[in-house]
Amino acid sequence: MGEAQKGLLSVIEKLKGTTEQEVRIVLLGLDNAGKTTLLKSLASEDVNTITPTQGFNIKSVASHGMKLNVWDIGGQRKIRPFWKKYLENTDLLIYVIDSADKKRFEETGLELSELIDEENLKGVPVLIFANKQDLATASPASEIAEGLNLHTYRDREWQIQACSAVSGEGVQDGMNWICNNIVNKKK
Amino acid sequence: MAEDDSEWVVESIVGYLGSPEWVIPVTDFMENKCTVFDDEDENKLSYTEIHQQYKTLVEKLLEHYMQEVGINEQQFLDACTSPFAKSKTLQSVFQPVLATDDFQMFRTLMVQKNMELQLQALRVIKERNGALPDCLTDGADVMTELQQQEMKILQEVLKKSKEEYDEEMSRRLLFEEELGSTSSSCSDKPMTEGGESQNTTSAASQHSSAAKVSPESKPAIKAAASGGGDEKSAAKKPTADCGSNGVESRVLPAVKAPAKSGEPSLSSSSGGGGGGPQTKEQSGVRSQTPAESWLEEAHREAGFSEPYTELSASQQEQLQQRAAYLRQQRDKLHALRKEQQKTKQTAKREKSPSSRTPTPTATPEAVGQSQRNGVCSPPPPAPPRAPPAAPPPAQHSAAPPKQKEISAEERKKLQKRKHLADKLKEEVIKK
Numbered sequence: 001m002g003e004a005q006k007g008l009l010s011v012i013e014k015l016k017g018t019t020e021q022e023v024r025i026v027l028l029g030l031d032n033a034g035k036t037t038l039l040k041s042l043a044s045e046d047v048n049t050i051t052p053t054q055g056f057n058i059k060s061v062a063s064h065g066m067k068l069n070v071w072d073i074g075g076q077r078k079i080r081p082f083w084k085k086y087l088e089n090t091d092l093l094i095y096v097i098d099s100a101d102k103k104r105f106e107e108t109g110l111e112l113s114e115l116i117d118e119e120n121l122k123g124v125p126v127l128i129f130a131n132k133q134d135l136a137t138a139s140p141a142s143e144i145a146e147g148l149n150l151h152t153y154r155d156r157e158w159q160i161q162a163c164s165a166v167s168g169e170g171v172q173d174g175m176n177w178i179c180n181n182i183v184n185k186k187k
Numbered sequence: 188m189a190e191d192d193s194e195w196v197v198e199s200i201v202g203y204l205g206s207p208e209w210v211i212p213v214t215d216f217m218e219n220k221c222t223v224f225d226d227e228d229e230n231k232l233s234y235t236e237i238h239q240q241y242k243t244l245v246e247k248l249l250e251h252y253m254q255e256v257g258i259n260e261q262q263f264l265d266a267c268t269s270p271f272a273k274s275k276t277l278q279s280v281f282q283p284v285l286a287t288d289d290f291q292m293f294r295t296l297m298v299q300k301n302m303e304l305q306l307q308a309l310r311v312i313k314e315r316n317g318a319l320p321d322c323l324t325d326g327a328d329v330m331t332e333l334q335q336q337e338m339k340i341l342q343e344v345l346k347k348s349k350e351e352y353d354e355e356m357s358r359r360l361l362f363e364e365e366l367g368s369t370s371s372s373c374s375d376k377p378m379t380e381g382g383e384s385q386n387t388t389s390a391a392s393q394h395s396s397a398a399k400v401s402p403e404s405k406p407a408i409k410a411a412a413s414g415g416g417d418e419k420s421a422a423k424k425p426t427a428d429c430g431s432n433g434v435e436s437r438v439l440p441a442v443k444a445p446a447k448s449g450e451p452s453l454s455s456s457s458g459g460g461g462g463g464p465q466t467k468e469q470s471g472v473r474s475q476t477p478a479e480s481w482l483e484e485a486h487r488e489a490g491f492s493e494p495y496t497e498l499s500a501s502q503q504e505q506l507q508q509r510a511a512y513l514r515q516q517r518d519k520l521h522a523l524r525k526e527q528q529k530t531k532q533t534a535k536r537e538k539s540p541s542s543r544t545p546t547p548t549a550t551p552e553a554v555g556q557s558q559r560n561g562v563c564s565p566p567p568p569a570p571p572r573a574p575p576a577a578p579p580p581a582q583h584s585a586a587p588p589k590q591k592e593i594s595a596e597e598r599k600k601l602q603k604r605k606h607l608a609d610k611l612k613e614e615v616i617k618k
Binding site: 058060079 | 291
């Protein structure tokens with residue numbers, strides 16, 4: 001029965017018959033990390049009217065001949081338990097960190113490690129955006145990588161990218177990494 | 188072989204997707220769950236849950252179907268990807284299926300469904316009550332816009348009427364001087380016939396004294412008011428009928444003709460709000476009504492006026508009663524209007540009331556003339572008030588046209604409501 005369902009789902013997936021390769025990306029991180037701003041910046045939308053996300057946002061971005069469906073799910077503590085409902089069939093995880101919020105580095109690290117352990121994210125590449133580099137108090141990406149023990153990840157591709165979602169700096173670099181990685185992986 | 192296969196499979200699938208077996212559960216699901224789906228950019232977490240439930244439902248249905256028909260998933264897929272199934276007409280049929288895998292599509296379907304239901308509900312409410320309750324229209328800007336427009340129109344009408352009144356007054360004075368004897372005869376006529384004409388007391392008095400002149404000029408005021416409306420609203424109604432009467436009384440002719448044409452146009456210009464009678468009930472509509480109500484009064488009085496000449500004492504009493512009633516109504520209107528426009532208008536109002544009050548008395552004369560030809564010009568105005576006040580038999584002729592007017596007014600009202608509903612719809616759909 002379970003198998004039959006899976007089969008049917010895949011059938012319906014194929015029904016869409018789009019020639020484009022579709023990629024499902026989940027965008028996570030603590031509240032106020034800048035996930036929605038990043039999402040809007042990716043979609044070239046106005047980033048000045050963003051309010052805390054209570055639910056989730058979806059944007060489809062065309063890049064490198066692929067269609068990236070990016071799911072940005074609210075990061076408030078009470079919403080985090082819902083994260084795992086969105087992890088199924090995810091091709092890539094983007095994790096956003098407020099580089100200037102040193103007090104919560106530990107908290108964000110814990111959340112990330114929990115995600116990494118999720119069955120649905122097994123082997124899924126991770127891109128970490130060290131966001132808010134435009135702030136003077138922001139920690140450098142290397143420092144954050146160390147704090148997160150990224151170098152201990154053995155089962156997946158990972159990358160940390162310094163950026164500022166507000167100015168857009170570094171965002172494109174991250175996207176390039178994503179596309180290169182997805183292409184490699186999907187092949 | 189394979190092609191043949193897929194063709195009948197496609198047909199079968201399409202048939203299934205149009206059958207109650209599929210449509211009823213899917214539609215039920217959507218109608219039950221769509222209420223939380225709004226148009227916001229951000230998705231609610233609950234959408235995901237509902238989407239999950241939807242997937243389960245569709246999978247169950249399709250599996251059941253495939254088992255029944257005896258096709259496997261591969262056949263299903265082949266059929267659905269065949270060129271036949273790719274036609275546009277079939278694409279929409281497959282949408283609910285594809286929505287299982289495509290959250291965005293699912294969301295769109297649900298938002299659409301929600302909107303449909305909302306519009307349906309609005310329609311039902313409208314059909315039941317004839318109008319949308321305030322709570323459903325109030326929030327919309329449309330309402331305030333309309334009201335503002337009405338206020339503007341009213342103010343302009345008042346201004347115009349005042350101007351024209353002043354003009355009339357000065358003209359009247361001139362007239363009087365020039366045609367002293369003739370005009371006096373006109374105004375006197377009705378009164379003499381009527382015998383004890385208390386209403387007309389002032390009118391009865393000779394033109395010689397300036398004070399007496401004013402009563403006559405009052406009808407003119409009404410006309411002026413209506414005239415103002417006319418100029419604004421392009422839709423003029425045939426004024427000709429009354430115009431012919433004009434010959435009889437120089438003063439009055441001008442008055443009547445505009446009044447008739449003016450009324451309909453006035454109401455239309457004001458956005459089709461109710462006539463004078465409704466004003467009391469609907470505060471929203473009030474703004475325009477006062478002007479209309481004068482006109483209506485004039486008309487009604489006109490209806491009477493014919494009889495007036497041959498009136499019995501009792502009938503005259505009735506007339507008086509009506510006049511008193513009218514005055515009361517007017518007072519109410521004034522009070523209402525004062526509330527609405529405290530500052531500017533007060534000055535004008537003070538003037539206009541005084542001019543208006545006498546009107547009932549003065550109009551009969553005018554009416555009498557108009558009535559002769561009057562039949563042709565249906566006294567459009569005051570349907571609602573007429574019933575209580577107007578027992579006199581002479582009015583029969585006038586009555587039927589009045590009823591017509593009612594329906595016309597109601598039609599206008601209905602149109603207004605429709606307009607509102609349309610706007611609402613637009614807003615909802617735009618989203």
